[in-house]
Amino acid sequence: MKIGILALQGDFRSHAERLAKFGADTLLIKKAGELSAVDGLVLPGGESTALLTLLTPELKEGLAEKVRAGLPVFATCAGLILIAQSVRNPEQESLGLLDVEVTRNAYGRQVDSFISEELKVHNRPPLFTEPAHADNQHEKLEGVFIRAPKITHCGAGVNTIVSLKNDPVLVRQDNILAGTFHPELSDRCELVYKIFFGLVEKSVACHKAANLPPI
Amino acid sequence: MNQEPSLRLKVGLAEMLRGGVIMDVVTARQAEIAQAAGAVAVMALERVPSDIRAQGGVARMASIGVIEEIMKAVSIPVMAKVRIGHFVEAQILQELGVDFVDESEVLTPADDKLHINKFEFTVPFVCGARNLGEALRRISEGAAMIRTKGEAGSGNIVEAVRHMRSMQSELRKLSSLGEEELVNQAKELGASYELVRLVAKQGKLPVPNFAAGGVATPADAALMMQLGAESVFVGSGIFKSSDPEKRARAIVQATTHYNDPKSVLECSRELGEAMPGLEMSTLKEHEKLQNRGW
Secondary structure, three states: OEEEEEOOOOOHHHHHHHHHHOOOEEEEEOOHHHHHHOOEEEEOOOOHHHHHHHOOHHHHHHHHHHHHOOOOEEEEOHHHHHHEEEEEOOOOOOOOOEEEEEEOOOOOOHHHOEEEOOOEEOOOOOOOOOOOOOOOHHHOOOEEEOOOOEEEEEOOOOEEEEEEOOEEEEEEEOOEEEEOOOHHHOOOOHHHHHHHHHHHHHHHHHHHHOOOOOO | OOOOHHHHHHHHHHHHOOOOEEEEEOOHHHHHHHHHHOOOEEEEOOOOHHHHHHHOOOOOOOOHHHHHHHHHHOOOOEEEEEEOOOHHHHHHHHHHOOOEEEEEOOOOOOOOOOOOOHHHOOOOEEEEEOOHHHHHHHHHOOOOEEEEOOOOOOOOOHHHHHHHHHHHHHHHHHHOOOHHHHHHHHHHHOOOHHHHHHHHHHOOOOOOEEEOOOOOOHHHHHHHHHOOOOOEEEOHHHHOOOOHHHHHHHHHHHHHOOOOHHHHHHHOOOOOOOOOOOOHHHOOHHHOHHHOOO
8 A cells, every 4th residue: 555645845755664564555646736646545643723824725625625526535633723623722724524623732832742541532433454362452552641632522423442531632533533743752552543544454455445536 | 871761862863953954143032033043942142153154252052041031032953052071051050941052163172181970961953073983982972962163253165164174084094993993093083993883883973964164155054064064054154144134034944955966056056145155275274163172
């Protein structure tokens, strides 16, 4: 499978390294035309205000069109803010693809950034490869939260997959997986990537079965 | 190297700033302009480097009021500078809640032998370096980000290029050395053997390496990115130019699309006057800010 990573600004390199480690081919994306070559898309963390100025109208439209057509997307931190329905603290423009309200820098400034091992996994979708031994070790995630946002409201079609103290920190809405923490900065987040690979696998298989061209 | 939780968070923020532009600002209004233009962070200052150079005297941490106003005005990370070795200025900035501290040669050094022990802080630090040895010594002290020193406030890119090239070339050389040569190399670089061995193995620094000191045009920013910088600091280059808003946007675009000459051409059009630059030979050795730091 080939995964595109939006590479306008942010930690796209860490995502690329993780994706490659878990066996995916990667493509760094800066232009709208490059979107057609991928089976899935990662929207990495960075600064959402900077990303907004770098997203051209063509790229915005191309991205929205692909996501609406069912392209699996994995958005982290600023990537999530970019596709949210609405953004607070402060209010800012967003693509409105994921039916959540998100509050920026909700835990405070950089000195309040933290790493948590208390993440709880709920009804996760099937993985790309289910582990042979169900010892649950792989379900123990580590969350790296850096000037992180909080999802303050979820629409009806949004399911919480991982939570931290009652706050959703990884959610899914159909083909969209979105988190407030940074799985790309942890050695204990393979599960999150496997969930995303599961969505990509399913999407690729569906299109093949229906004899449709790739998204 | 990146095992300690606190250091992972510090380097993590540096990772988020990759491919972006960090701009020097002296007022809340300038900070808003920088944010609207697409800056990933602002550096809160009382005077930009070219003014510090022109006015002389002792340059210290900016006044709290200026930094606070800038923190209130924007939602992106706010950085601020402390004098080399002045750990109390750093304690104050951490207490204030700034997101990154720059232990900077642009300010007058407070300690002529030692830099701050940056491991003692929760707030991440960025430090300047002219070569690999300097970079590794700063990382050994806990820096979460390295930037080239260049020559701040000069509007002349030549020193930043020299420092970036020197670092890249030394990194390549280090990777080619045998195990038995690394101990001696560590001694020469003045850095720990463990760190030198790690860097030799990975072929790159364990923290992001940004460019600073002399960036005045979109082309300068793209040049530093093509030479291997992972982001760009712009000091006097924006707000000492004739149209800061336009130039700020252009430098942001050029930093993202640095490998695409067509994009860099587009954003280089009609920018007005760049800041006036300084020819290096007109600076005496003691006037060069880059020589500060040990």
